[in-house]
Amino acid sequence: MKYFLFLLFFVSGCAVLTYENPIEIRKTPPNYSKPPLSSDLKLELWAASTSLSRGDTLSVQLTVTNQHNSPYSKGFSSGCVYGFGLWSASGVLVAPPPPVCTMNAPIVKFEPWEVRSIEFRWVWSDSLIEPGSYQLYAGFGPRGIYESGQPIDVFLLK
Numbered sequence: 001m002k003y004f005l006f007l008l009f010f011v012s013g014c015a016v017l018t019y020e021n022p023i024e025i026r027k028t029p030p031n032y033s034k035p036p037l038s039s040d041l042k043l044e045l046w047a048a049s050t051s052l053s054r055g056d057t058l059s060v061q062l063t064v065t066n067q068h069n070s071p072y073s074k075g076f077s078s079g080c081v082y083g084f085g086l087w088s089a090s091g092v093l094v095a096p097p098p099p100v101c102t103m104n105a106p107i108v109k110f111e112p113w114e115v116r117s118i119e120f121r122w123v124w125s126d127s128l129i130e131p132g133s134y135q136l137y138a139g140f141g142p143r144g145i146y147e148s149g150q151p152i153d154v155f156l157l158k
Contacts (some may be wrong), residue, residue, distance in 0.1 A: 085143030
């Protein structure tokens, strides 16, 4: 029984230690630079529609391209390799809910000229998020906080 409790507390402690809440980590949107400062990868964002009414779905595609003739490896501190976040004009993260990141710390390898596409979807169903203008960042890390493509303006309509 005591080993079971130890294991339970150990696993619970790991969950607490690895939980990343970007709102607490960063009070402003991710760093965006063109080209990215932290890697040799090109990150681009695309959305079919950026004006949403309550209940609509925002679909965003993140494209990551290694623009070099040699492989590129990128290490991560948690299992949250890719993510996106919707930020208000005042720099407050409003969506999506915090991701659960594992202790898995992968190293992702991009082959020369490799292109990867990652799709994110978000439904505006939260009545606490007011209509208005927001910026969507997507890229590396939970909510794209480590490195993002150029942000997309998103308009939540009344």
